Amino acid sequence: MSWTRKHLLTIEDLTLAEIEQLHATSAAFKKILGRNVKKVPALRGKTIVNLFLEPSTRTRMAFEMAAKRLSADVIAFDAASSSTQKGETLRDTAQNIQALDADMIVIRHAASGSPLYLSKILDIPVINAGDGAHEHPTQGLLDTFTMCERLGSLKGRKVVILGDILFSRVARSNIHALTKMGAAVTLVGPATLVPSWFTSMGVEVSHDLKSALADAEVVMLLRIQHERQGESHFPSLGEYTSMFGLNKTRASWLNPRAIIMHPGPINRGVEIDSELADGDRSVILEQVTNGIAVRMAVLYLCAGFQPEPMISSTR
Amino acid sequence: MPTLWIRRAHVIDPAARRSAPGDLFVRDGKLVASLTPAEKRRARKFDGTGLVACPGLVDIHVHFREPGQTQKETIATGSRAAAAGGFTTVVCMPNTLPPADNAGTIQFIMDAIRRDAVVKVLPTGCITIGQKGESLAPIGSLKRAGVVAITDDGDCVQSNELMRRAVEYARMFGLPVMDHCQDRSMTVGAVMNEGVISTRLGLKGWPHAAEDLIVSRDIILAGCTGAHIHLQHISSRNSVELVRRAKAAGIRITAEATPHHLALTEEALATYDTNYKMNPPLRTEVDRQAIIAGLRDGTLDCVATDHAPHTPDEKDREFDFAANGILGLETALPVVLDVLCRQSRFKLERVIDLMTRKPAGILGLPAGTLQSGAAADICLFDPKEAWRYDARAGASKSSNSPWHGRTLCGRVRATIVDGRFVFEQ
Numbered sequence: 172m173s174w175t176r177k178h179l180l181t182i183e184d185l186t187l188a189e190i191e192q193l194h195a196t197s198a199a200f201k202k203i204l205g206r207n208v209k210k211v212p213a214l215r216g217k218t219i220v221n222l223f224l225e226p227s228t229r230t231r232m233a234f235e236m237a238a239k240r241l242s243a244d245v246i247a248f249d250a251a252s253s254s255t256q257k258g259e260t261l262r263d264t265a266q267n268i269q270a271l272d273a274d275m276i277v278i279r280h281a282a283s284g285s286p287l288y289l290s291k292i293l294d295i296p297v298i299n300a301g302d303g304a305h306e307h308p309t310q311g312l313l314d315t316f317t318m319c320e321r322l323g324s325l326k327g328r329k330v331v332i333l334g335d336i337l338f339s340r341v342a343r344s345n346i347h348a349l350t351k352m353g354a355a356v357t358l359v360g361p362a363t364l365v366p367s368w369f370t371s372m373g374v375e376v377s378h379d380l381k382s383a384l385a386d387a388e389v390v391m392l393l394r395i396q397h398e399r400q401g402e403s404h405f406p407s408l409g410e411y412t413s414m415f416g417l418n419k420t421r422a423s424w425l426n427p428r429a430i431i432m433h434p435g436p437i438n439r440g441v442e443i444d445s446e447l448a449d450g451d452r453s454v455i456l457e458q459v460t461n462g463i464a465v466r467m468a469v470l471y472l473c474a475g476f477q478p479e480p481m482i483s484s485t486r
Numbered sequence: 487m488p489t490l491w492i493r494r495a496h497v498i499d500p501a502a503r504r505s506a507p508g509d510l511f512v513r514d515g516k517l518v519a520s521l522t523p524a525e526k527r528r529a530r531k532f533d534g535t536g537l538v539a540c541p542g543l544v545d546i547h548v549h550f551r552e553p554g555q556t557q558k559e560t561i562a563t564g565s566r567a568a569a570a571g572g573f574t575t576v577v578c579m580p581n582t583l584p585p586a587d588n589a590g591t592i593q594f595i596m597d598a599i600r601r602d603a604v605v606k607v608l609p610t611g612c613i614t615i616g617q618k619g620e621s622l623a624p625i626g627s628l629k630r631a632g633v634v635a636i637t638d639d640g641d642c643v644q645s646n647e648l649m650r651r652a653v654e655y656a657r658m659f660g661l662p663v664m665d666h667c668q669d670r671s672m673t674v675g676a677v678m679n680e681g682v683i684s685t686r687l688g689l690k691g692w693p694h695a696a697e698d699l700i701v702s703r704d705i706i707l708a709g710c711t712g713a714h715i716h717l718q719h720i721s722s723r724n725s726v727e728l729v730r731r732a733k734a735a736g737i738r739i740t741a742e743a744t745p746h747h748l749a750l751t752e753e754a755l756a757t758y759d760t761n762y763k764m765n766p767p768l769r770t771e772v773d774r775q776a777i778i779a780g781l782r783d784g785t786l787d788c789v790a791t792d793h794a795p796h797t798p799d800e801k802d803r804e805f806d807f808a809a810n811g812i813l814g815l816e817t818a819l820p821v822v823l824d825v826l827c828r829q830s831r832f833k834l835e836r837v838i839d840l841m842t843r844k845p846a847g848i849l850g851l852p853a854g855t856l857q858s859g860a861a862a863d864i865c866l867f868d869p870k871e872a873w874r875y876d877a878r879a880g881a882s883k884s885s886n887s888p889w890h891g892r893t894l895c896g897r898v899r900a901t902i903v904d905g906r907f908v909f910e911q
Contacts (some may be wrong), residue, residue: 183686261804282804283688284758303806305688340688368685 174472178290178297181306182347190348194316196468196478197461204240204464213471214243217274222248222264223300225281229435229459230300230310234277237466246273265289275474278302283340296473304338310434311344313465315352317458318389321430326353329426331383333358333415334393334442336365337404341434342393346372359383360415363404380415384424391432392417392442408441417443422452430454489513489525490905495534495866499541500839501855510539512862515904519858534866537899538834541842541854542574542605542863545815546635547664547718547742547790550576550607552598553591554583559795559883561595562602564815567793567882569909571815572865572898575606575846575853576793579639580617587612587623592631604908605901606863608634608851613652613663617641622652629659634849635716637664640765640810644670646703653713662740662849664716667700667725668692668766677806679752679767687755689805692767694722701725705732708739716848717741719792721766723776730785740848742790743777745814745821750774750888760801760808761888764794778830781840788845791818795884813887816880819867820894827869828895834869862905871897 172188182190203211219238223231231247238245248268261280268276275296278286283303290297301307318325330349336342336358346369349356356374358365367376377383384390395411405411422431431443431453439445448455472478490512497508511521511529521529550564559567561578568576578595580586586595592609599607611628615621617638625636636656642665643649653663673696678684680691701717705728708715720726720741732739746764751771754762762768780786794811801808822841826832846854853863877890901909 260799260802262802280804282806284805287758288804303688304690337685343686343688366685368680368682371682372686 173477177473178286179308179469179473180286180290180297180299182308182311182344183306185351187351190312190315190351192478193312193465193468193472194319196472197312197316197465200467200471201461201464210240210242212242213476214238214241214474217474218244218246218272219275219277219470220246220248220268220273221277222268223279224250225279225301227279227301229462230279233459233462234300234466236463237470240463240467241470243470261285261289262292265293269293269295275470298469298473301340303340304343305340306344307340308344309462309466309469310341311348312469313458313462314345314391314432314434315348316465317432317454317461318430320461321454322388325349328354328389329357329387330354330389330391331357331359331387332391332393333380333417334360334364335395336360336369336393338364338396339393345391346374350374357383357387361405361411380421381424384421386426388426388429389432390417390425390429393434394436395438395442412441416441417447419444419446422447432458434458488905489521489529490532490862490902491521491526491529492532492534492539492864492866495537495539497539497856498835498838499856500835501541501843502857504856505835510856510864512902512905515862515906517856517858517860517862532866532900537866537868539856539864539866540838541856542865542901542903543572543819543841544575544845544851544853545573545791545793545818546577546788546845546849548576548578548793548815549581549795549811550578551795552582553594557797560602561598561607563881563883564793564795565603565605565607566909567813567815567880568605569901569903570881570898571817572819572867572901573605573815574863574865574901574903575608575851576815577608577610577634577849579637580610580612581639581641585612585617586610587615587617589624589627589631592628592633596632605903606853610635610637610664612636613638613643614648619643619645619648622648622655625652625656625661626659629661633661634851635662635664637666637718639666642666642668642670642700646707649703650707650711653707653715654711657711657713662714662716664718665700665704666718667697667704669696669699672696672699677763677767678755679769681752681770683752683755687758692765694724694769694773697722697766698724698728701728705729705737705739708732709735709737712738714738714740719744719747719766719790720777720780720786721747721769721773723773726776726780726785730780730783733785740787741785742788742845743781743786744790744792745818745825746812746888747777748774748789748825749821754888758805759888760803760805761812761886761890763805763808763810764792764812765810778825781826782830782832787848789818789822789840790845791815795882796886797884801886811886813877813880813882813884816882817875817887817889817894819898820896821889823869823896824894862902864902865898866900866902867896867898869896871895873897
């Protein structure tokens with residue numbers, strides 16, 4: 172089966188076969204990352220623009236690293252010093268970037284749906300690096316890739332996503348990826364942050380941590396955003412931690428071989444105790460490392476390459 | 487002024503319980519029972535074969551943007567859009583720049599209407615100064631300047647005390663108060679209906695409870711003051727039920743439904759198309775059906791378009807940042823015919839009633855009938871003609887319509903105001 176997709180906008184759009192292709196390609200790139208010479212020439216002469224209109228550290232660095240490993244030139248578009256500050260529209264900004272001869276655009280934007288909007292305007296591939304509370308497809312791919320590495324097939328496995336689901340694009344992309352891969356997903360957190368609407372996406376919603384964590388093989392924590400405190404979504408970080416924070420006792424409810432995940436940045440002592448974040452079951456840093464391979468795979472495939480042959484030729 | 491003889495049309499005049507093939511006669515801008523043989527010879531004859539002749543449509547909720555936002559619409563272009571849609575009387579909202587919160591601005595609008603309008607355009611004034619919801623606008627002066635109602639439109643008055651005083655005060659002048667029912671505290675940053683789709687799309691939800699709460703508030707205030715409150719663009723099934731119970735209790739509440747809330751649901755937002763972004767937002771199929779049922783049993787009184795022109799620049803943006811609202815005037819009739827007549831089996835007479843006599847009655851406007859002596863405001867349309875709507879080629883200055891490019895069934899062929907053709911095709 173060949174890869175036909177030009178943009179990566181959502182996981183919701185992807186078929187299971189496409190997710191598997193992305194994972195297989197990521198695995199191939201991960202091998203390359205273990206070699207002495209970590210670079211492949213696939214995207215030599217291509218320019219990738221990282222249009223990050225919202226703050227990001229991890230994702231932006233991982234995309235930049237991935238592009239460089241593929242020998243692409245990378246230009247970072249800094250929102251703070253750019254023309255968007257002067258009132259330029261997203262359409263104009265994007266069209267200018269295309270006119271500057273960029274070959275691909277990676278966009279992070281606070282407004283949901285912006286990557287789809289760009290993909291309709293531009294001729295070049297658009298990669299979603301996170302849009303509002305909508306999706307963060309490369310995160311969903313790297314998370315499921317990491318789970319597969321640790322657990323093998325995800326079919327029938329219980330995965331718990333814990334925290335601020337309502338505002339989380341990471342949660343949504345993971346929900347789509349995991350349900351397509353056959354995992355049994357339970358969302359947990361305060362009712363204000365985990366509304367029952369989510370059940371329409373084929374997942375369980377629970378507000379009882381103990382029963383939710385029982386026998387789970389993966390628990391994925393989401394960052395509790397300090398900004399939400401003082402709004403009406405929950406009383407205080409202290410109360411959140413006392414009700415839903417992951418600590419040693421609560422982690423003991425998990426399946427013994429369960430892994431602990433977090434897309435970062437972590438609030439130590441809020442959603443997770445340091446002991447667990449740094450412990451044996453934590454795969455948090457593996458997620459970051461895998462993020463490079465997964466983004467290499469995404470850039471590579473969306474640039475028009477096919478999964479297997481090119482990678483083997485670079486071996 | 488020429489005499490006019492409309493021949494062989496199907497004449498529908500709900501106010502006179504008339505629905506039969508027949509002719510209409512116009513002399514000196516008024517409908518008359520007949521013309522003399524000499525007048526008939528001289529009269530302009532219009533062949534109404536295959537057409538419905540009904541009272542000119544009445545829309546009590548449009549935005550003509552003048553003064554201040556004439557890049558979107560003007561009284562000239564807006565009234566032409568009305569004419570193209572079969573409307574002969576429209577009521578424009580006061581959220582202009584500056585807002586129509588004083589007699590001077592109303593005077594300015596009235597001058598523009600006299601100068602530029604091709605249909606009857608009637609202004610409303612603000613409830614509060616600057617639509618800020620803080621202190622009452624000079625409602626008496628607004629009335630004297632010619633407003634037919636007061637409303638803060640999109641900026642629903644949040645203070646219950648201020649709203650109570652506003653309706654009490656307006657009642658003294660017989661001025662209806664129109665309310666866009668939205669609890670602001672529950673809808674900060676909200677861009678679409680809260681529910682399954684907003685959850686999937688990651689968009690901030692506008693819960694129907696935020697409408698239901700203000701609808702309840704208004705019903706209670708209308709009940710305890712005896713004032714008439716008109717609820718604009720009802721979008722939620724709970725609100726329909728609240729109005730139903732209020733009417734059963736004899737409270738002076740009226741309510742409108744828009745063509746888009748009748749025809750569309752939140753499902754349309756799946757691709758973040760900003761031409762489906764409006765306030766109140768499109769809701770669920772259950773809500774849509776409740777609105778249709780509300781029109782069927784009289785809970786909801788009329789159809790009103792909330793014609794809201796915006797420039798392409800304001801719509802062609804990230805969904806969160808795009809302006810709320812869509813055009814309505816040029817598509818209302820075919821859309822409503824489709825939803826109510828074809829899909830929901832309403833009688834044509836009933837649908838025309840909802841777009842003529844009923845809305846006119848809410849504000850006590852002298853419009854919406856073809857009876858002798860009435861102004862010759864007439865809409866002639868072919869209920870069966872299919873046509874492709876090109877919003878860019880329309881009469882409105884803007885083109886933000888979800889029906890752009892779609893084939894619609896039912897087409898206005900002529901619009902007549904005071905006996906003069908203001909639109910013909």
